Amino acid sequence: MEIIRTIADMRAWRKTAGRVAFVPTMGNLHAGHLALVREARQQASKVVVSIFVNRLQFGQGEDFGAYPRTFEADSQKLIDAGVDVLFFPDEQALYPRVKQDFNVEPPHIQNELCGAFRPGHFRGVATVVTKLFNIVEPDVACFGKKDFQQLHIIRAMVADLDVDIEIKGVDTGRAEDGLALSSRNGYLSPAERAEAPRLFHNLDAIRQRLLAGDSDYAGMEQAARQDLEAHGWQVDYIEVRQADTLEIAHAGERHVVVLAAARLGKTRLIDNVDVRRD
Amino acid sequence: MEIIRTIADMRAWRKTAGRVAFVPTMGNLHAGHLALVREARQQASKVVVSIFVNRLQFGQGEDFGAYPRTFEADSQKLIDAGVDVLFFPDEQALYPRVKQDFNVEPPHIQNELCGAFRPGHFRGVATVVTKLFNIVEPDVACFGKKDFQQLHIIRAMVADLDVDIEIKGVDTGRAEDGLALSSRNGYLSPAERAEAPRLFHNLDAIRQRLLAGDSDYAGMEQAARQDLEAHGWQVDYIEVRQADTLEIAHAGERHVVVLAAARLGKTRLIDNVDVRRD
Numbered sequence: 103m104e105i106i107r108t109i110a111d112m113r114a115w116r117k118t119a120g121r122v123a124f125v126p127t128m129g130n131l132h133a134g135h136l137a138l139v140r141e142a143r144q145q146a147s148k149v150v151v152s153i154f155v156n157r158l159q160f161g162q163g164e165d166f167g168a169y170p171r172t173f174e175a176d177s178q179k180l181i182d183a184g185v186d187v188l189f190f191p192d193e194q195a196l197y198p199r200v201k202q203d204f205n206v207e208p209p210h211i212q213n214e215l216c217g218a219f220r221p222g223h224f225r226g227v228a229t230v231v232t233k234l235f236n237i238v239e240p241d242v243a244c245f246g247k248k249d250f251q252q253l254h255i256i257r258a259m260v261a262d263l264d265v266d267i268e269i270k271g272v273d274t275g276r277a278e279d280g281l282a283l284s285s286r287n288g289y290l291s292p293a294e295r296a297e298a299p300r301l302f303h304n305l306d307a308i309r310q311r312l313l314a315g316d317s318d319y320a321g322m323e324q325a326a327r328q329d330l331e332a333h334g335w336q337v338d339y340i341e342v343r344q345a346d347t348l349e350i351a352h353a354g355e356r357h358v359v360v361l362a363a364a365r366l367g368k369t370r371l372i373d374n375v376d377v378r379r380d
Numbered sequence: 381m382e383i384i385r386t387i388a389d390m391r392a393w394r395k396t397a398g399r400v401a402f403v404p405t406m407g408n409l410h411a412g413h414l415a416l417v418r419e420a421r422q423q424a425s426k427v428v429v430s431i432f433v434n435r436l437q438f439g440q441g442e443d444f445g446a447y448p449r450t451f452e453a454d455s456q457k458l459i460d461a462g463v464d465v466l467f468f469p470d471e472q473a474l475y476p477r478v479k480q481d482f483n484v485e486p487p488h489i490q491n492e493l494c495g496a497f498r499p500g501h502f503r504g505v506a507t508v509v510t511k512l513f514n515i516v517e518p519d520v521a522c523f524g525k526k527d528f529q530q531l532h533i534i535r536a537m538v539a540d541l542d543v544d545i546e547i548k549g550v551d552t553g554r555a556e557d558g559l560a561l562s563s564r565n566g567y568l569s570p571a572e573r574a575e576a577p578r579l580f581h582n583l584d585a586i587r588q589r590l591l592a593g594d595s596d597y598a599g600m601e602q603a604a605r606q607d608l609e610a611h612g613w614q615v616d617y618i619e620v621r622q623a624d625t626l627e628i629a630h631a632g633e634r635h636v637v638v639l640a641a642a643r644l645g646k647t648r649l650i651d652n653v654d655v656r657r658d
Contacts, residue, residue, distance in 0.1 A: 113544060196542075204506070204540040209481040228482070229541075236542040262482040263507075264474075264514040266391060
């Protein structure tokens with residue numbers, strides 16, 4: 103595996119690489135990321151993974167400084183996974199003027215769901231992904247469905263700005279007890295880790311009710327919120343949304359996604375389940 | 381010359397085209413545009429010109445509906461100029477969802493100079509140029525220096541978003557009496573056309589004073605404004621700015637640009653001169 107640190111070297115490698123699949127990450131890699139890499143290997147002969155902890159997408163009071171940097175372990179995992187190039191730029195490479203002056207501004211959905219609790223987060227994601235796309239110029243890029251709103255925004259951005267890159271969504275990896283794999287799980291105490299699957303179990307309970315024909319979204323959301331709060335969670339949101347647009351779901355909607363974000367101690371976890379009624 | 385109307389056909393042509401130079405236009409072509417095409421032919425073996433009257437960059441009360449559509453005359457000029465492809469998408473191709481949801485948002489300079497009088501204009505320019513760049517994927521793109529603020533914003537955008545396209549600025553074409561070539565000159569009455577070179581002559585007078593070592597920018601701006609207003613112009617702005625950053629120029633600045641926008645009857649004209657003191 104080649105480790106490339108500059109934009110110029112990345113572009114030089116790209117010119118002769120043929121079809122390329124790309125997995126942008128912030129490092130601290132777990133099995134969920136490796137599932138993205140496996141999908142990428144199915145999509146193209148060459149796979150590029152980037153590791154860049156993007157300051158732009160962290161809000162005030164968020165954990166940019168404390169975000170785990172685990173380069174040695176990450177690069178070993180990527181070698182084992184058969185990645186061709188690890189693109190590992192430093193801040194100076196991506197933000198040479200320190201401040202990012204031009205931003206890719208997503209529409210109102212950036213201020214809903216997670217965006218309501220993380221102002222500017224999705225602008226920062228859209229902007230850095232645009233920059234990475236412009237540098238790596240992949241044919242296809244893989245994103246996890248765990249960050250469903252992010253995947254939605256990237257897909258919409260690519261369509262709306264005519265970016266010629268195919269976006270592949272990859273199913274959420276889960277621990278045996280159902281907890282969605284996430285870098286942030288590493289912050290959980292043993293007691294919190296034991297409690298953490300409750301988020302998914304509540305989403306799964308809503309899925310069961312939806313599949314049974316129930317359309318009382320507000321009632322389901324309220325029941326899940328109460329169960330989590332009764333067990334010490336602080337719930338940011340639990341919402342049933344249209345899967346394709348992420349707009350508010352109407353009763354009887356055939357394809358929805360149920361999204362949630364909630365905090366256990368200091369750790370904010372997100373998860374979602376996709377529900378299709380045919 | 382091949383006329384391509386769809387994004388898919390444009391991409392298919394691009395795949396085998398080799399090195400491509402691109403000139404985006406809104407049509408109603410004049411000798412200034414043809415100078416851009418000549419520069420493009422110097423830059424690459426294949427030249428693509430686009431014609432698209434971009435609704436996004438027109439403000440309320442501006443002339444989107446009345447903007448001249450002169451496709452037959454334009455395409456003949458491009459054939460004569462040796463252009464390889466005319467990319468001529470319709471609104472449905474570039475704005476299939478009618479509304480553009482994602483925008484490329486330039487920094488504060490978008491709200492100064494022309495931007496102070498045309499809210500949203502440079503956001504619309506940055507966004508459509510990003511879309512066209514993503515579709516045509518040129519190696520180099522040519523823009524006229526007459527629209528100096530636009531050229532500045534495109535250059536800054538390309539650097540800041542890591543777009544791998546070289547931007548060439550092309551000198552302003554002028555009539556013999558000094559008037560900068562512009563599609564909007566066609567709106568002038570014969571009397572206005574006779575008066576119109578006064579804008580350039582005032583900029584040129586400021587250039588002479590700057591080259592003579594004068595740094596009283598405010599005094600020069602005021603003198604030019606008074607001369608124009610005395611001859612029936614409505615002046616939007618006349619300003620001496622740093623050439624590289626477009627920020628406010630300090631006394632003794634070595635490389636400045638003097639920019640102006642003023643209205644003669646219903647027609648808004650812009651022009652600028654570049655002044656370097658070594």
